[in-house]
Amino acid sequence: xxxxxxxxxxxxxxxxxxxxxxxxxxxxxxxxxxxxxxxxxxxxxxxxxxxxxxxxxxxxxxxxxxxxxxxxxxxxxxxxxxxxxxxxxxxxxxxxxxxxxxxxxxxxxxxxxxxxxxxxxxxxxxxxxxxxxxxxxxxxxxxxxxxxxxxxxxxxxxxxxxxxxxxxxxxxxxxxxxxxxxxxxxxxxxxxxxxxxxxxxxxxxxxxxxxxxxxxxxxxxxxxxxxxxxxxxxxxxxxxxxxxxxxxxxxxxxxxxxxxxxxxxxxxxxxxxxxxxxxxxxxxxxxxxxxxxxxxxxxxxxxxxxxxxxxxxxxxxxxxxxxxxxxxxxxxxxx
Ligand code: KG4
Ligand code: ZN
Numbered sequence: 001x002x003x004x005x006x007x008x009x010x011x012x013x014x015x016x017x018x019x020x021x022x023x024x025x026x027x028x029x030x031x032x033x034x035x036x037x038x039x040x041x042x043x044x045x046x047x048x049x050x051x052x053x054x055x056x057x058x059x060x061x062x063x064x065x066x067x068x069x070x071x072x073x074x075x076x077x078x079x080x081x082x083x084x085x086x087x088x089x090x091x092x093x094x095x096x097x098x099x100x101x102x103x104x105x106x107x108x109x110x111x112x113x114x115x116x117x118x119x120x121x122x123x124x125x126x127x128x129x130x131x132x133x134x135x136x137x138x139x140x141x142x143x144x145x146x147x148x149x150x151x152x153x154x155x156x157x158x159x160x161x162x163x164x165x166x167x168x169x170x171x172x173x174x175x176x177x178x179x180x181x182x183x184x185x186x187x188x189x190x191x192x193x194x195x196x197x198x199x200x201x202x203x204x205x206x207x208x209x210x211x212x213x214x215x216x217x218x219x220x221x222x223x224x225x226x227x228x229x230x231x232x233x234x235x236x237x238x239x240x241x242x243x244x245x246x247x248x249x250x251x252x253x254x255x256x257x258x259x260x261x262x263x264x265x266x267x268x269x270x271x272x273x274x275x276x277x278x279x280x281x282x283x284x285x286x287x288x289x290x291x292x293x294x295x296x297x298x299x300x301x302x303x304x305x306x307x308x309x310x311x312x313x314x315x316x317x318x319x320x321x322x323x324x325x326x327x328x329x330x331x332x333x334x335x
Contacts (some may be wrong), residue, residue: 001020001021001073001078001079001314001317002017002021002029002076002077002079002080003017003018003020003078003080003081003311003313004063004079004080004081004231004310004311004318005081005082005310005311005312006026006081006082006083006095006099006306007015007083007095007118007304007305007306007309008055008059008087008091008092008095008254009085009087009088009092009095009114009115010037010051010087010141011037011039011040011051011091012029012033012034012303013034013054013055013058013059013304014032014034014304014306014307014309015031015033015059015060015062015065015306016028016032016034016306016309016310017031017067017070017310018125018307018310018311019020019027019161019312019315020071020318021256021295022176024125024126024129024136024233025127027263028294028307028310028311029069029071030036030067030069030070031305031307031310032062032065032066032306033110033258033303034058035302036050036055037182039051040181040284041181044102044175045181046088046089048091048262050090050092051091052088052090052091052093055095056312059094059095060098060127061220064293064330066306074102074106077102077106077109078108079313079314079317080100080102080108080109080110080315081099081105081110081113081310081312081314081316081317082095082096082098082099082100082110082111082112082113082163082309082313083095083113083114083115083118083309084096084112084113084114084328084330084333085329085331085332086115086142086278086332086333087113087115087116087183087331088268089331092329092331096328096329099210100325100326100327101326102267104325109315109317109322110323111313111316111321111323112323113309113313114312114328114335115304116143116238116308116335117155118308118309118311119138119140119270119271119302119310120138120147120149120155120268120270120310120335121296121309121312122301122315123272123295123297123299123301124206124276124308124311125297125307126296130266131149132149132150132326133150133262134149134267134295135147135148135149135259135264135266136148136269136270137251137258137267137269137270138270138271138285139166139272139274139279140165140169140272140273141165141167141171141270141272142165143160143165143271143333144161144165144215144251144273145157145160145161145215146159146254148258148264149165149268150277153280153316157257157335158211158212158261158262159210159254160212160213161213161215162212163214164219165310166213166247166251167184167271167272167328168215169185169215169218169219169247170183170247172219173209173218173219173222174187176219176222176223177222177236177240179198179235181316184276187244187282188240188277188278189245190240191240191241191278192237193234193274194236194237194239194241194242195237195241197242198241198242199237199238199239199241199242200241200242200245201218201222201242201246202217202218202226203246203249204246204250205250206216206249206250206253206254209293211258211296213251213254215247218243218246222242223240225239225242237269239308247280248276248278248279248313251263251273251283252279252282255267257288259287264292265287265290265291265293266287266292266293266295267283267287267292267293267294269283269294269299269320270293270301272294272303273302273313274296274300275299275303276296280296
């Protein structure tokens with residue numbers, strides 16, 4: 001089954017074609033992401049109305065480009081999947097409207113996908129993908145969750161952030177130190193030049209049992225350290241390193257606890273912060289030491305993309321799931 005995936009929940013227009021009839025290595029026939037970063041940069045964050053308008057401009061050309069790259073005609077599509085939430089309502093409606101219209105015209109089924117389920121399943125598109133059960137760490141700009149994946153579609157929340165998401169903490173901390181939007185990857189790059197150990201911030205909520213997170217206090221610690229510092233480029237890098245180490249350690253400690261609690265040895269990591277190199281290295285060591293393994297999607301499939309939506313939608317459509325032909329989105333939605 002060849003399924004078109006459309007992602008427009010925030011500031012990335014993502015389109016992909018996933019073909020369930022192909023082996024894992026070639027099933028992702030093509031995928032393309034257009035990022036609106038430059039558009040929102042001068043405002044220091046995503047402006048919802050501008051995001052919707054840019055999706056309107058970019059989505060149809062991107063669909064055409066993706067089909068060309070896949071060597072397919074539009075009539076070859078057998079299903080259309082789109083992000084139905086959570087996300088910015090206007091942005092979601094652009095994807096939903098185009099997806100539903102296309103599906104209606106082509107007389108194929110369409111399906112709305114939960115954005116975080118897309119992230120969660122993205123690692124399963126890679127070769128040597130694990131089979132459930134496994135533990136998943138979802139770390140994006142809007143979510144930080146530990147989830148027990150018992151089967152595809154069967155998810156149990158083990159813990160989540162009580163305030164900021166990990167990516168949000170990266171972005172806000174970066175902004176505080178004067179780094180341009182989107183700060184997360186910039187802060188991570190800066191941390192590469194930082195001296196480990198010069199600044200040490202706390203590992204929030206690791207000194208008590210439980211699998212929940214809290215990152216907003218960490219942001220305040222960094223603010224105070226930055227304000228009291230000489231604010232030189234080296235100090236900025238050193239603080240970035242201290243912050244990154246604190247977030248990475250905290251995530252790793254909770255992941256290990258979740259593996260222990262669930263009696264499972266396979267960890268899957270998804271969402272934008274999953275692109276963080278130090279997090280990848282740390283979780284790799286931790287899981288190996290336990291005799292298990294960690295699976296990540298390639299970095300391009302960690303951040304928002306259409307491939308994860310095509311894949312999650314294809315699994316649901318193959319399982320026979322149907323939905324009424326209406327354009328409906330759910331901006332706030334628990335998985
Ligand atoms: O999954 P995603 O693309 O969008 C959401 O669904 O939120 O995640 C974006 C988040 C942003 O907060 C961004 O700063 C963060 O992921 N991020 C990173 C890195 N790359 C992206 N955070 C830390 N290190 C990175 N290398
Ligand atoms: Zn996302």
